[in-house]
Amino acid sequence: MRIAFLGLGHMGLPMAKNLAAAGHEVVGFDVMPAAVEAAREAGLTGADSGTDAAAGASVVFTMFQTGQQVLDAYRGVDGAEGLLSVAASGTLFVDCSTIAVDDARAAHELAEAAGHRSLDAPVSGGVVGAENATLAFMVGGSDEDFEAARPLLETMGRRVVHCGGAGLGQAAKVCNNMILAVSQIAVAEAFVLGERLGLSHQALFDVASNASGQCWALTTNCPVPGPVPTSPANRDYQPGFAGALMSKDLGLAEHAVTSAGVDAKMGMLAREVYREFAEGPGAGQDFSGIINTIRTRSGEGSR
Ligand code: NAD
Numbered sequence: 001m002r003i004a005f006l007g008l009g010h011m012g013l014p015m016a017k018n019l020a021a022a023g024h025e026v027v028g029f030d031v032m033p034a035a036v037e038a039a040r041e042a043g044l045t046g047a048d049s050g051t052d053a054a055a056g057a058s059v060v061f062t063m064f065q066t067g068q069q070v071l072d073a074y075r076g077v078d079g080a081e082g083l084l085s086v087a088a089s090g091t092l093f094v095d096c097s098t099i100a101v102d103d104a105r106a107a108h109e110l111a112e113a114a115g116h117r118s119l120d121a122p123v124s125g126g127v128v129g130a131e132n133a134t135l136a137f138m139v140g141g142s143d144e145d146f147e148a149a150r151p152l153l154e155t156m157g158r159r160v161v162h163c164g165g166a167g168l169g170q171a172a173k174v175c176n177n178m179i180l181a182v183s184q185i186a187v188a189e190a191f192v193l194g195e196r197l198g199l200s201h202q203a204l205f206d207v208a209s210n211a212s213g214q215c216w217a218l219t220t221n222c223p224v225p226g227p228v229p230t231s232p233a234n235r236d237y238q239p240g241f242a243g244a245l246m247s248k249d250l251g252l253a254e255h256a257v258t259s260a261g262v263d264a265k266m267g268m269l270a271r272e273v274y275r276e277f278a279e280g281p282g283a284g285q286d287f288s289g290i291i292n293t294i295r296t297r298s299g300e301g302s303r
C-alpha cells in the first residue's frame with residue numbers, strides 16, 4: 001500500500017518510519033527540507049511537495065502543529081492545488097495532529113465534499129511512543145473508515161480507540177488533557193502543602209497513591225524526586241510532556257469549552273496556570289515542574 005506521510009517532525013518521522021518498517025511504501029514530505037532529508041536518510045522516499053506525495057497514495061497521513069496548517073494543506077493556499085484536489089477519489093485522509101475539534105470537523109467536511117474519506121486520529125505517548133510504536137490513538141470518523149485505518153494505526157501504536165464520529169478523537173484528547181492538567185496541579189499543590197506541614201514526600205506518596213488521591217499525575221508523573229524514580233522530577237524536569245505542549249492543548253480545551261458553553265472552572269484555571277508557566281521558564285520543562293512555580297508563589301522564604 002502506498003502511503004503519503006506529511007509532516008516529518010518530532011512525531012511524524014518516527015511514525016512514518018514504523019509504517020515503512022512494516023513493509024508499506026511510504027512517501028514523505030515536510031515543508032522543512034532538512035526533515036525530508038532526514039526521512040531519505042532513514043530509507044523513506046522523499047517527495048518534492050505534499051501534492052506529489054499525496055497523488056497516487058491510498059492513505060494520506062498528516063502530522064502538523066496546527067489546525068490552520070491542516071486546513072491549508074487540504075485546500076491549498078494562494079491558488080495552489082491542495083492535497084484534496086490531487087488525491088485519487090476515495091483516498092483515506094488521516095490527520096494525527098492535535099487540533100481544535102471545530103477544525104477537525106471542518107477538515108472532515110472538506111475531505112468528504114471532495115469525495116474522500118477522513119479520520120481525526122490525534123495521539124498521546126510523545127516522541128518515545130512514536131519511536132517505539134506505543135502511541136495511543138483517539139479516532140473520530142465512520143466505522144468503515146476506522147476499520148480501514150486500524151491496521152496502520154496499530155503499526156504505530158499500542159492502543160487504538162474509536163471515539164465516535166468526526167472530531168470526537170480530538171474531543172477525547174482535549175477532555176483527557178484537561179483532566180491531566182487539573183490533576184497535575186492538584187498533586188503539586190498537595191506536595192507543597194505537605195512540605196509546609198512537615199510531611200515527607202514519601203509519606204504523602206505512600207498514603208495518596210493507595211488512597212482516593214491516586215492518579216497518573218501522582219503515581220507516574222510524581223512532581224517531587226524520589227517516590228517514582230522514572231518521573232521527570234528526578235531529571236530536573238526534563239520532559240516528558242513539555243509545558244508548551246500542555247499549554248497548547250489547554251488552548252484547544254478552552255476553545256472547546258467556550259464553543260460548547262460548559263462551566264469548566266477548574267479546567268480554565270488550569271489553562272491560565274499553564275499559559276503563564278509556558279510563557280515563563282516552563283516552556284521546555286515537563287509540566288510537572290509547575291510545582292516550582294507553586295513553591296515560589298507560596299513564598300519559600302516565609303517558612
Ligand atoms: P513538529 O513541529 O516537530 O512537526 C510538525 C512538522 O509539520 C514540522 O516539521 C513542519 O515543518 C511540518 N509541516 C507543517 N505544515 C506542513 C505542510 N503543509 N506540509 C508538510 N509539512 C508541514 O511537531 P511534533 O512535535 O511532531 O507534533 C506534531 C503534532 O502532534 C502537534 O499537533 C502536537 O501537538 C502533537 N503531539 C505532539 C507530541 C510531542 O510530544 N511532540 C505528543 C502528542 C501530540
